[in-house]
Amino acid sequence: MVQDLLAKYGRLVPLRADEEATIRNLATAKRTYASGREVITGELDEPDQLFIVASGRLFASVELPSGARALTRLYFPGDIIGTANMPFERATHSVTTSSDAELLHFPRTKLVDAFTTMPRIAAVFYTFAALENAILNDRLVSIGRTKGVARLAALILEICARQRLLHRPPDGVFHLGLTQQQIGDAIGMTEVQVNRLMRELTQGKLIVRHGRKIEVVDMPGLVELGQFTDRYEALDLDWFTED
Numbered sequence: 001m002v003q004d005l006l007a008k009y010g011r012l013v014p015l016r017a018d019e020e021a022t023i024r025n026l027a028t029a030k031r032t033y034a035s036g037r038e039v040i041t042g043e044l045d046e047p048d049q050l051f052i053v054a055s056g057r058l059f060a061s062v063e064l065p066s067g068a069r070a071l072t073r074l075y076f077p078g079d080i081i082g083t084a085n086m087p088f089e090r091a092t093h094s095v096t097t098s099s100d101a102e103l104l105h106f107p108r109t110k111l112v113d114a115f116t117t118m119p120r121i122a123a124v125f126y127t128f129a130a131l132e133n134a135i136l137n138d139r140l141v142s143i144g145r146t147k148g149v150a151r152l153a154a155l156i157l158e159i160c161a162r163q164r165l166l167h168r169p170p171d172g173v174f175h176l177g178l179t180q181q182q183i184g185d186a187i188g189m190t191e192v193q194v195n196r197l198m199r200e201l202t203q204g205k206l207i208v209r210h211g212r213k214i215e216v217v218d219m220p221g222l223v224e225l226g227q228f229t230d231r232y233e234a235l236d237l238d239w240f241t242e243d
Contacts, residue, residue, distance in 0.1 A: 001054045001104055002027065004078030007166050009124045012237060022118050026111070027052060027104035033097045040082065040095040050108050051081040056101025057177040060084075060093045061185065071186035072136060074177075076162050082108070083129065098177050127235075134231045143188045146227060151187035152197045153226030156207065156214060161230045173215045 002024055009015060009023070033039060039051065039058065053075050060073040060081075072093060075081055085091045086108050115122035135158060142154045156176065163174050178186065180194040189197070201207045206222045208215040216222055 001030065001102075002052055004054070004076075004166055005052055005080070008078040008128070009121075011165065012124050012127060012235075013120065015120075019118050019121055022114050022121060026106045026114065028107070028110075029105040030054070031103055031105065033101045033103065035097050035099050035101075037097045037101075038094055039097065039103065040085070040091050040093070048107055049105050050083065050086075050111060051095075052104040052106070053077050053079045053081065054102040054104055056097060056099045056103075058095055058097050058101060059178070059182065059186075060095050062093050069185045070188075071178075071182060073132065074159065074162065074186075076166075078166055080125075083111075083125075086111075098179075098182065131231055131235075138229065138231070139186070142227070148187070148189050148193055149197050149200055150226050151189065152183070152194065153201065153206070153222050154228045155183065155187055155226075156201075156216070157222060157226055157228040157230070160214075160216060161232055165232050172217075172219075173210060173213050175213055 006015065006020055006023060015023075033056070055077055058075040058081065059071050060075070061069050061071045063069055073084075075095070081095055081103070082091075084093070111125075115125070139154070139158070142151050146154070159176055159178075160172075160174060176183065179191075180198070181191040183189075184191050184194045187194075198207075198209065201222075202209055204221075206216070206218045206225065208217050222228075
């Protein structure tokens with residue numbers, strides 16, 4: 001049930017048998033959640049539990065005083081949820097399923113134990129945490145300094161890159177896994193604006209829409225429009241040695 005997590009970590013460095021066993025032994029319980037279910041409820045929850053995404057998609061969000069919502073992080077199979085909350089008494093954001101999902105639960109103390117006994121796991125974990133921060137920083141810059149169509153292009157490419165990390169989308173066709181309202185919450189636009197921008201990307205022959213799926217037909221053009229950098233392809237792993 002942790003195969004995607006092992007595969008993701010294995011992209012950085014081949015894991016030894018004892019390291020794989022340590023990761024497999026993290027999970028203490030498995031639960032399924034329907035789409036639209038809050039797994040973590042903002043500041044109401046104590047962040048003791050962490051979650052490995054076995055299947056499905058989720059997102060982190062923050063409710064604003066105005067009643068609006070900002071989506072901050074996207075979670076895919078193989079991701080660990082809740083690490084950003086670990087230092088705090090209360091969760092800093094909510095986490096909601098955007099599809100039916102299966103999550104493996106474990107207490108945060110088990111992650112500390114894994115770091116202590118397997119320092120390479122800590123190094124890989126840190127690398128992916130830094131990646132998440134870089135991706136979030138890219139989205140903040142995009143929202144603050146680019147037009148709406150560029151923000152949407154960048155988000156589509158971010159989701160495409162995340163899915164290609166483990167499972168390359170066949171023929172470049174993939175689910176965005178978000179409603180248009182949720183997309184708007186992620187890029188600071190309204191649902192109506194997102195719908196218009198989707199049509200603009202389609203009419204510009206950058207993407208093709210197949211129902212709820214997206215096909216990128218002009219990758220260079222979409223990358224240029226979104227001013228997008230694939231952080232997963234830009235890793236420098238020279239420092240990551242067996243020793």
